Amino acid sequence: MTNTNTPRRTALGGMAGILALGIAPAFNARAATTLKLGHLGNEDNTWHKASLKFAEEVARRTSGALEVRVFPNEQLGKETDLIKGIQLGTVDFTITGESLQNWAPAAALLAVPYAVRDLAHMDKVVDGPIGQRIAEDIAGKTQLRPLCYFARGPRYLTANRAYTTPADLNGLKIRVPNVPLFVRFWEALGAKATPMAFSEVFTSLQNHTIDAQENPLALIKSASFSEVQSTINRTEHVLSWIYIVGGTRKLGRLPADQQAAVMAAAKAAQEYERGLFLEDERNLAAELTAKGMKFADVDKAAYAAKGKDAVIAALNADIRPIYEQIIAA
Numbered sequence: 001m002t003n004t005n006t007p008r009r010t011a012l013g014g015m016a017g018i019l020a021l022g023i024a025p026a027f028n029a030r031a032a033t034t035l036k037l038g039h040l041g042n043e044d045n046t047w048h049k050a051s052l053k054f055a056e057e058v059a060r061r062t063s064g065a066l067e068v069r070v071f072p073n074e075q076l077g078k079e080t081d082l083i084k085g086i087q088l089g090t091v092d093f094t095i096t097g098e099s100l101q102n103w104a105p106a107a108a109l110l111a112v113p114y115a116v117r118d119l120a121h122m123d124k125v126v127d128g129p130i131g132q133r134i135a136e137d138i139a140g141k142t143q144l145r146p147l148c149y150f151a152r153g154p155r156y157l158t159a160n161r162a163y164t165t166p167a168d169l170n171g172l173k174i175r176v177p178n179v180p181l182f183v184r185f186w187e188a189l190g191a192k193a194t195p196m197a198f199s200e201v202f203t204s205l206q207n208h209t210i211d212a213q214e215n216p217l218a219l220i221k222s223a224s225f226s227e228v229q230s231t232i233n234r235t236e237h238v239l240s241w242i243y244i245v246g247g248t249r250k251l252g253r254l255p256a257d258q259q260a261a262v263m264a265a266a267k268a269a270q271e272y273e274r275g276l277f278l279e280d281e282r283n284l285a286a287e288l289t290a291k292g293m294k295f296a297d298v299d300k301a302a303y304a305a306k307g308k309d310a311v312i313a314a315l316n317a318d319i320r321p322i323y324e325q326i327i328a329a
């Protein structure tokens, strides 16, 4: 114990010595606080481009006093580790959504299969009282505050063949993110669902630990799943949104003007991302086809019907009324 602590004490002592000598102003010359944003997308993904925009806007709006460094590709940690990192204060921002249901049950509502119908419905839900309630639940239970949101394209089932009806799925080894709702949904459909971090999916498909995965076209493309999956099944089973979140405690300690700058920068990043997203959505199907992937039509109604009871059962009783509100919105 004493031994392990000694070097640290020495280091701190050394720092105190330097400060006492009056060298401190040199450290503060730039007066910059550096914050870290980690996410799972790669450099081509709109999340990354929007994160860079967020960083740029934060720097501009604080005249460089706040610097946001962006780390793509789970370089800073897997999604779950980043969530925990923010809670511990070692990371400041990430891009996350329904995985937060492991802390805040209402976060499951971001991605309920066959609940959100289209982009207009999504914006109505997120921008209104329902979205506010979900964001507050997340902030209260996770200490991660949603700062802005990005719409996502529908999630599709990719595999090496068509799965036209859920009856075909029996025993299919599918990777899902760390989202209990998704595990329940795919198991109700007959598949074997394995939660796994995004950065492990490509290799696991390549070595056949898993046969399938499900994601929006944007991630299917940027993660090069076309190299290990032949078929995009048009399940379109989830329309979800995702947040840039920041650590409540760390953000709360920033001066008020810097907090306002962070919020304004997040809003600017959201608007910027929407433009990129819409452009992407127009081109992704053709781009994936050009990479050799085939689209297969499926019986979406059968997928929805077979998963429905499991989906409702997977939602905590206290958030089921909010699910009903989403459907009715």
Ligand code: 2Q2
Pocket (backbone or CB within 6 Å): 040, 079, 096, 097, 098, 099, 100, 176, 177, 178, 179, 197, 198, 214, 215, 216, 219, 242
């Ligand atoms: O499949 C994934 O890993 C991504 O699409 C997202 O991380 C997923 O939607 C959730 O984990 C978001 O919290």
